[in-house]
Amino acid sequence: MAENQVVVDGEIIHCIGCGAKVQTNDKQALGYTPKSALEKGLASGEVYCQRCFRLRHYNEIAPVSLSDDDFLKLLTSISDTDSLIVYVVDIFDVNGSMIPGLHRFVGDNPVLLVGNKLDVLPVSLKKNKVKDWLRQRANAAGIRPIDVDLISAKTNQDVDHLLDQIEKYRKGKDVYVVGVTNVGKSTLINSVVKQSTGIQELITTSRFPGTTLDRIDIPLKDGKHLVDTPGIIQPEQMAHHLVGKELNLVTPQKRIKPKEYQLNPEQTLFFGGVARFDYRAGDRKYGFTVYAENNLYIHRTKLSNADGFYTKHVGHLLTPPSQEHVADFPALEAHEFKTTQKSDLVIEGLGWITVPSGVSIVGWAPKGVAVLLRPAMI
Structure with a gap:
């Protein structure tokens, strides 16, 4: 968490969109607001963090990170839900993008494993081999995914198929998207929003109610939500x-x-x-x-x-x-x-x-x- 919280007249300034404490230091942390935007917000009486500003004006999910303790609290709360877990990993950094002990936190909820960055795989590499290998790596980590999907969030490759898979497996439940930083999770969420708007209308993108400092709830047509969770920092990543x-x-x-x-x-x-x-x-x-x-x-x-x-x-x-x-x-x-x-x-x-x-x-x-x-x- 950032330490340089903005204080005006002895009071800590909070984002009116998500409730995060506003700060101007760490772009990847909750509550980040550029100083120029902060000045305008203070003048108008409406201070939004950059994440909420992008969400509000551009329907864009901006990446944000939580500390290990905060992220574990969020994971623990997921285990108490009845939902589908969409677990995003980086095909080229699978070990570095694994969440330690995830199987202990998802409870009995089914896990759909998604390998991102399919667009950079060499042509000679067969998708089924990659899927089998990803499943084996997940099994070694104690996770038994109900299915494995490969996508490119960057190019939208097979995102429509992922949407079909999500709809197939969620069975009227909420969907939680989880992953460490740098796996392209926020790019995937944005891609899902855009793809759904034009193709299946699964997600309503006009407004995102329920935005809080540790998650973004994107409403689905049946009243349930696709929940974007902040990425956990995995220090073992090469990145x-x-x-x-x-x-x-x-x-x-x-x-x-x-x-x-x-x-x-x-x-x-x-x-x-x-x-x-x-x-x-x-x-x-x-x-x-x-x-x-x-x-x-x-x-x-x-x-x-x-x-x-x-x-x-x-x-x-x-x-x-x-x-x-x-x-x-x-x-x-x-x-x-x-x-x-x-x-x-x-x-x-x-x-x-x-x-x-x-x-x-x-x-x-x-x-x-x-x-x-x-x-x-x-």
Whole structure:
């Protein structure tokens, strides 16, 4: 929560739309209002936070974050409802976008798992394989989804199908949309609103009554609501270690074009300065296929030179992080594996490298960012 609450004549100013305490410091926190808008609001006697202003004038859901404690309180309240849970995760950062212990908070409510950012999947990747893998990851986290859907909120791809799925599974109940920050949840909500208005008229978009500081209730035709909940901050996401334009060089922006590298044992690939892949040992030279943001700089070097090369060039040749950000960027941690089948080495939030069977490899990522091995998806 932001600390610089606006106080006038000894009284804390609240947004008249949602009741949040108005603040001008943190754009991602509740109650944020630009100083210029605050001055106009104080003059008129109607102060709205930016989130409510966008909602009121543009039918636009703006992202907002809650602290872990506040979010857990909200999750606990969901378990007391009779509703459908739409759980949104990022296809390219599944581990980082999982909500720890979600299964304990949703109670007996059914969960529809939605993988977002379908538009950046390589053409060669089959949707059914992605669905199966997502279901397996959810099961490992203790979640048993009633179904798995893949969409692109950014391009509206398959959002109409998701609407059909929501209507199929909610059975006259309220719908809660949950997810961590940076998974595109608010983009999805906005896409649902626009898509529904033009196609199925599932959602009434003229007004959004019931707006509170921790949720937005979007009325459905039958009197129930689609509830947008604030995103919880997941510090293990790769995105939280990057700033500004750095994020666009790591997070896929368009459909990924796979790149193949012929590597001998004891060779290394650097992914800018945010990750690293070592081919430690194997019988021979192999082809390794990289699935990552098309504009991310990838540099090949000898394993024996890798540590010194990184120290010398991070923030310069190896970017992101930028030179200004190097001092604050976490050290890369090593994760060692030996494959027994064709596999994908996944660096969550970055992408993956497809590797052959019978090789010793190491994936490096910022401390706290997950690196894992899975059966090859392609």
